[in-house]
Amino acid sequence: MTMPPWQPVTGHRDQLGESPYWHPDEGRVYWVDIPGRALRRLDPRTASLDSWPMPHEPGCIAPVRGGGLVIALRTGIFRAHEWGGALELLQAAPYDTATTRCNDGKADPVGRFWIGTLFEPKHTPAGELFSLDARTAPMRFDRNAGGVTTANGLAWSPDARTLYWTDTQAHVVRAWHWDAATNALSDERVMARFDAKPAGWQPGQPGYGGRPDGAAVDADGNYWCAMYEGGRLLQLSPGGQVLRELATPFLCPTMPCFGGDDLRTLYVTSAGNRSDDELARYPLSGRLVALRVDVPGLPVNFFIDAPQELHAG
Numbered sequence: 001m002t003m004p005p006w007q008p009v010t011g012h013r014d015q016l017g018e019s020p021y022w023h024p025d026e027g028r029v030y031w032v033d034i035p036g037r038a039l040r041r042l043d044p045r046t047a048s049l050d051s052w053p054m055p056h057e058p059g060c061i062a063p064v065r066g067g068g069l070v071i072a073l074r075t076g077i078f079r080a081h082e083w084g085g086a087l088e089l090l091q092a093a094p095y096d097t098a099t100t101r102c103n104d105g106k107a108d109p110v111g112r113f114w115i116g117t118l119f120e121p122k123h124t125p126a127g128e129l130f131s132l133d134a135r136t137a138p139m140r141f142d143r144n145a146g147g148v149t150t151a152n153g154l155a156w157s158p159d160a161r162t163l164y165w166t167d168t169q170a171h172v173v174r175a176w177h178w179d180a181a182t183n184a185l186s187d188e189r190v191m192a193r194f195d196a197k198p199a200g201w202q203p204g205q206p207g208y209g210g211r212p213d214g215a216a217v218d219a220d221g222n223y224w225c226a227m228y229e230g231g232r233l234l235q236l237s238p239g240g241q242v243l244r245e246l247a248t249p250f251l252c253p254t255m256p257c258f259g260g261d262d263l264r265t266l267y268v269t270s271a272g273n274r275s276d277d278e279l280a281r282y283p284l285s286g287r288l289v290a291l292r293v294d295v296p297g298l299p300v301n302f303f304i305d306a307p308q309e310l311h312a313g
Contacts, residue, residue, distance in 0.1 A: 001232065001247035006289040009267070010042055010049050013286035017269030018214060019060040019104065020288070021300040022259025029259055030069075031269050031288065032058040034103075039071070041083070042288065052084055059102030062113055065302040072102035072115040077132055079305065090305075091132055091141050100126070104152040104214055104255070109160040110180050111135055111304030114144075116151020122169060127151045129165060131183060134305040144185055145176075153215040153225060157238065158298060164191065164223055166212045171196055173212050173225065173240070191223070192240040203229060203251055203278050214255020214269075218295045226253035226268065231282075233268065250285040251278055258297020259290075266291045 009029070017040075020031035030041045039052040039061060056074040064070055068081040070090070074097050078087040093102070095117055105115035112133045119126040129145040145165060153166025153173055163178040163185060171194040176185040194209060201208050210230015217223055222243060223236045231251045235244035252271035259265045272279070272286015279285050 001245060003247045003249065004291050006249050006268075006284075006291050008284055008287045009044055009290050010047065010288050012040070012049055012051075012288075013272040014040070014269070014288075015273040015286065016254065016271050017286065017288060018254050019058075019106070020255055020257040020267050020269050021061075021063065021106070022257060022263070022265075022267070023063055024261075024299060027261075029257075029267055029288065030061060030063070032061055034059060035273060039069075040288075044290070050083065055087075057101055059118075060105035060115060062105075062107040062303045063300060065111065065304045070107070070113050070303040070305075072105055072113075074101040077102075077113065077115065090134065090139065094130065094141070094143070095128070103127075103150065104154055104166075106154055107301035107303040108180070109156055109301050111302065112183065113303045114154055116148070116154060116165065118150050122149050125149045125167065125170070127167070129154075133183070134303070137306050142183060144183070152213050155215045155217045155223060156298075156301075157217060158219060158221050162238065164215065164217075166215065166225070168211050168213055168228065171211045173215075173223070173236075175238075190240075191238070192225075192236055194227075197229070203275065204281065213253065216256045216258055216297055218258065218297045219263075220295055222295075224256050224266070224297075226255050228252050228254065228271070233266075246291070249289060250282045250287070252285065257300070258293075263296035263299060264293055266293045266297070 014033040015035040059072045076093045077091040103118040114131045117127045127148040133140040148167035149169035152168045155164045173192040175191040177187040210227030213226040213228040215225045233246040250270040
């Protein structure tokens with residue numbers, strides 16, 4: 001693969017960058033550093049980077065309609081009305097926080113917030129997918145799917161009828177028909193399956209293409225998937241065919257998002273908690289990088305919550 005002209009947009013190295021999104025009203029990129037227990041935001045016009053320490057690992061975040069953030073920490077889902085503000089608990093974690101934490105997630109096209117979970121022992125597929133609907137009172141919290149080890153790759157098609165969800169550990173991307181009104185999933189199918197890591201494989205060796213991590217969907221409905229330990233992004237058709245392969249300047253890309261005023265800037269987070277040899281070979285590991293692409297992505301979805309007085313009532 002020929003390396004595209006990626007540009008680092010910050011000099012900061014995350015331990016494990018994840019959950020990036022472009023905020024259209026602010027012109028900023030937001031993301032999290034999970035083991036670094038911090039939220040990041042960057043203004044690419046000024047290269048100004050802000051960091052906000054978290055009390056526990058943040059798995060994913062989304063912007064809130066009307067301002068602020070919704071944040072999935074290990075211990076539950078929280079609402080912050082402003083950057084650096086107080087964290088208001090919306091939903092306690094529905095799992096054992098000693099073995100499980102929130103991982104990949106985002107808001108859906110109608111305003112719910114979804115989180116997938118990661119079962120840290122990784123010896124059984126105990127990860128699940130949940131959604132929080134706070135548009136009316138009382139809030140509704142649902143378990144929508146399960147049977148994975150490492151939840152990742154959550155995304156929706158442009159027509160909001162297909163939901164994608166990945167089990168990174170199993171090297172599988174699945175798709176469902178999604179009914180936005182009822183929040184029901186049906187007609188599950190395997191959209192893409194990748195070869196498992198060969199026994200004894202070590203980072204930097206040939207023979208392994210990586211495993212599917214975070215993802216984003218473009219305006220044409222194609223699914224852009226980060227291939228962790230594969231050093232590449234894949235653009236997949238809705239049927240799972242590989243349309244394009246982009247080499248990344250790190251072995252472990254974690255999640256893409258589309259940004260810029262025209263949504264044609266592809267941002268990618270990555271892992272920096274890697275071996276010294278790998279960091280020497282891939283010095284941009286853990287950095288946020290950007291690349292201009294031809295097809296725009298879908299804009300970020302906003303979480304919608306009812307007024308506080310409605311919840312209180």
